[in-house]
Every structure is written in structure tokens, then in C-alpha cells.
Amino acid sequence: MARRSIGQERFGFAGGGRAASSLDTLVSLIDWNPIGELLDPLYPAAKGEPAWPPLAMVKALLLSIWYDLSDVMLAEALDDRASFRRFCGFSANEATPERTAFVRFRRLLVAHKLDRTLFEAITTQLKSKAVTVKTGTLVDATIIASATEGDADARWVKHKGKRAVHGFKAHVGADADTALVEEVSITSANINDGKAGPDALPDNPGEVFADSAYRGNHFRDAVRAKGGIPRIVATGMWGRDEQETLRKLHEWNQPIHRVRGRIEKIFGTWKRCYGLRRMRWRGLAKAAVQVHLTAIAYNLKRTMNILAVLA
The missing domain is CATH 3.30.420 (Nucleotidyltransferase; domain 5)
Incomplete structure (x- = not known):
């Protein structure tokens, strides 16, 4: 299964005097590259609809915990809030995961015992x-x-x-x-x-x-x-x-x-x-x-x- 490319329009946030967020500090705390590599076993199939990047999904699940959001509320907030998009790596105008994507991703975490x-x-x-x-x-x-x-x-x-x-x-x-x-x-x-x-x-x-x-x-x-x-x-x-x-x-x-x-x-x-x-x-x-x-x-x-x- 191919993976979507996200965050290609990073300048979409520029020029609007973006508000500072603690999420910008949190995302810089660690090197996320090795974390992304741990998620490589997910979505191994070559066929099917392009999957959301696993690292972006993990970050989204962390947002759901910090802000105590259900899957429905998380999907809505990720579509609407600039700080959430930046934290997960989405640009200003591209599509974001729907509720069912989080359900499927959790099943993958369980199946691969990656938590x-x-x-x-x-x-x-x-x-x-x-x-x-x-x-x-x-x-x-x-x-x-x-x-x-x-x-x-x-x-x-x-x-x-x-x-x-x-x-x-x-x-x-x-x-x-x-x-x-x-x-x-x-x-x-x-x-x-x-x-x-x-x-x-x-x-x-x-x-x-x-x-x-x-x-x-x-x-x-x-x-x-x-x-x-x-x-x-x-x-x-x-x-x-x-x-x-x-x-x-x-x-x-x-x-x-x-x-x-x-x-x-x-x-x-x-x-x-x-x-x-x-x-x-x-x-x-x-x-x-x-x-x-x-x-x-x-x-x-x-x-x-x-x-x-x-x-």
C-alpha cells in the first residue's frame, strides 16, 4: 500500500502571523525520524488506497490524548486547527484523516505490537x-x-x-x-x-x-x-x-x-x-x-x- 505525501505546501501557514503553540515546542523535543522508522512495518501491501503516514497518525493520537478527543472530534479538530496540522505535518489546505482512519491505524498498532x-x-x-x-x-x-x-x-x-x-x-x-x-x-x-x-x-x-x-x-x-x-x-x-x-x-x-x-x-x-x-x-x-x-x-x-x- 502506497503512502500519501503530506506537508508539501508548508508555506501555507506563512504570512498570517501564526499564533505560538506549545505543540510547536513539543514536536521539537525529540528526533522523530527513528520513531518513523519503527513504523515502517505498517501498510506493507502494494495495493489499495494510499495510506496516511504512520508518524502523522501517531502524532494525531497523541493530540487526542492531550485534548481528550474522540475519533470524530479529532478528525474535526485536525481539519480545522492550524497548530494540530503543523504538529502532525499537514500543510494548511490538504486533506486530513477521517474518523475511520484512526480506527484502522489502532488495529495495526495492536497487530504489530508497536505501542x-x-x-x-x-x-x-x-x-x-x-x-x-x-x-x-x-x-x-x-x-x-x-x-x-x-x-x-x-x-x-x-x-x-x-x-x-x-x-x-x-x-x-x-x-x-x-x-x-x-x-x-x-x-x-x-x-x-x-x-x-x-x-x-x-x-x-x-x-x-x-x-x-x-x-x-x-x-x-x-x-x-x-x-x-x-x-x-x-x-x-x-x-x-x-x-x-x-x-x-x-x-x-x-x-x-x-x-x-x-x-x-x-x-x-x-x-x-x-x-x-x-x-x-x-x-x-x-x-x-x-x-x-x-x-x-x-x-x-x-x-x-x-x-x-x-x-
Whole structure:
């Protein structure tokens, strides 16, 4: 399948005193050429209608996350907004993808299992700009409701004092200093945090801060195997004097809570700002696409903000 050529009329934006946009900064954060090369396996067929460039489609999906847009709203905004066109590489007057193009493209990402590859490639570039010295890692998980209770890959989970949720769980490892997401693993919602936690550990994690759900040898051994030091919230300690034991427990837990709590801001941004309150599509594979794209979108914005402070 041939690919369309886009952006040939780049001077279409000139002369109008174009408004500055944060998207212009975001698009310059990384080298997109190697990202485009990762997408080469898509659209391999020689026949059929010319396909939209995969890199432009990935950028469009990132826009849908930053602005919490449905496929219909994304198609309309891309057709109408100059900053969206520039970010994706479209010129001022050429055609842009319709809603169904995004549906087909997501299916290709799932079929070729490229969502994780894209996340790793983009995050590696961003870490080289923002992470100077690795000192620690935050590990936690968040539950995301399924698109429908008919999703066979999702599961019910019930925590004390909260309503039951049918959905998935995103297990995340983030840099303790920059709050950049370094590792992501997606499971059904009923998978224990401690069991899936090792999949959220980056290499050489430093001190690993986690809540009491991660206590137990399975997670601790995984941390040590990667050269890290476990800093996990304790629920109890041995001691003869009750008050002295409670004091030691508080002294151990407080520093962990103070650092570990930073990961809640990541989940808050994902859910309040990026529409990850609920999965948009059915199935574990498509849930993974949504979470990986959300993590990419978050890391790009986070890196932009970090570099703005350092400038």
C-alpha cells in the first residue's frame, strides 16, 4: 500500500502571523525520524488506497490524548486547527484523516505490537534530556474502568471502602526525581500489585518506593535482582514496647510516603486531563495501546515543563 505525501505546501501557514503553540515546542523535543522508522512495518501491501503516514497518525493520537478527543472530534479538530496540522505535518489546505482512519491505524498498532516499542523509543530520548542522575523509582498501580462490562479481558476488583470496578490495571515505574514514566505493564484489574510489580521496574532502579501492597519477597527479590534497594511501606514491626515500636514504624514509613506520593500526581494527570478514567476500546491489547500512548503523551509534556524550568 502506497503512502500519501503530506506537508508539501508548508508555506501555507506563512504570512498570517501564526499564533505560538506549545505543540510547536513539543514536536521539537525529540528526533522523530527513528520513531518513523519503527513504523515502517505498517501498510506493507502494494495495493489499495494510499495510506496516511504512520508518524502523522501517531502524532494525531497523541493530540487526542492531550485534548481528550474522540475519533470524530479529532478528525474535526485536525481539519480545522492550524497548530494540530503543523504538529502532525499537514500543510494548511490538504486533506486530513477521517474518523475511520484512526480506527484502522489502532488495529495495526495492536497487530504489530508497536505501542510498547514506541513508548520505549520515545521515553529513551526524553530521559536523555531530563534524567541526569538516577536516584530512585516510584512504583504503583492504578485501576482503569473497562469500556464495557462485556469486555472479556477485564476483571472485577473490590477494595475496602470503595465500589467494585470492572477493568484493567496499569502498573507504573517512574523516576523519583523527574516523575517521568519509565516502565508500564497492563493487566486485568484483579492482578495483585506485588505480583505484577516486577514488570514495572526499570533497570538500575536505585531506591524503590512502594506502598504496602508490594511487601513480600517476590517484589523485594525482583528489586534487588535489578540492583535496587526496596523502600516499602511496612504495616507492622516487632517490639516489646508498643509506643516505641509505633514510633519506629512511623519513622520508617513517613519518608516513603512523602516520596511515593509523587506518583499519584501522574495518575491524576492521566485521569483528569488525559481521559484515562475509562478505557475507550475493548480488550487487553487495545487497553495497552491506550495506556502506552497516554504515558508517551504525559512524558512529552512533563519533559517540556522540566526543560522550561531549567532554561
